[in-house]
Amino acid sequence: MVLCRRGEDAPRLRRLRAHGGHAGIHHELGMNSRLDAVQAAVLAAKLPFLESFGARRRERAHRYRELFCAARLEDVVRVPEPPTVGLEVVHHFVVRCARRDALRDHLSLRGIGVGVYYPRPLHLQPCFASLGGREGDCPNAEAVCRDGLSLPMSPGLEPSDQERVVLAIREFYRGASS
DSSP states (O other), X not given: OOOOSSGGGHHHHHHHHTTTEETTEESSOOOOOOXXXXXXXXXXXXXXXXXHHHHHHHHHHHHXXXXXXXXXXXXXXXXXXXXXSXXXXXXXXXXXXXXXXHHHHHXXXXXXXXXOOOSSOGGGSGGGGGGTOOTTSSHHHHHHHXXXXXXXXXXXXXXXXXXXXXXXXXXXXXXXTO
16 A cells, blocks of 8 residues: 555556556556455554554664664664654664674574565666666665664564664674673
């Protein structure tokens, strides 16, 4: 489901859901991704909670920022900044970190679920190979794919769980005694 505040956005969104076209003419790449009845029922049940879930995710992101600031890990972990305009939508809380894969293993061994959702940038994905993208074409995207790590994030994430995550990260970089 896609919601928009501005009515002028709705026609384009409708085109995008129909392979990017209307009446058989396709001006941009779109998709065709329909929900089955069960998914639609779950979505309908969750829709009244959309605002509160978003607010709780923003609170969790703010809490992570506070914890990382207190942990003084800025030399090895870069935390995403909140937007300067509009509301933040925090589906993933992705930090950029030194020795990402070793940190991921360290956290996994402690039962902390983390993810590397984007190991390769779009311009280097096989499905876009025909476009001729090469290593170095998008250095920022490539860097995020090399060192980005998604930390646990959900509306129900408890502050104590966030503290545990940041303490485990601090342990990895600074040792248990510091």
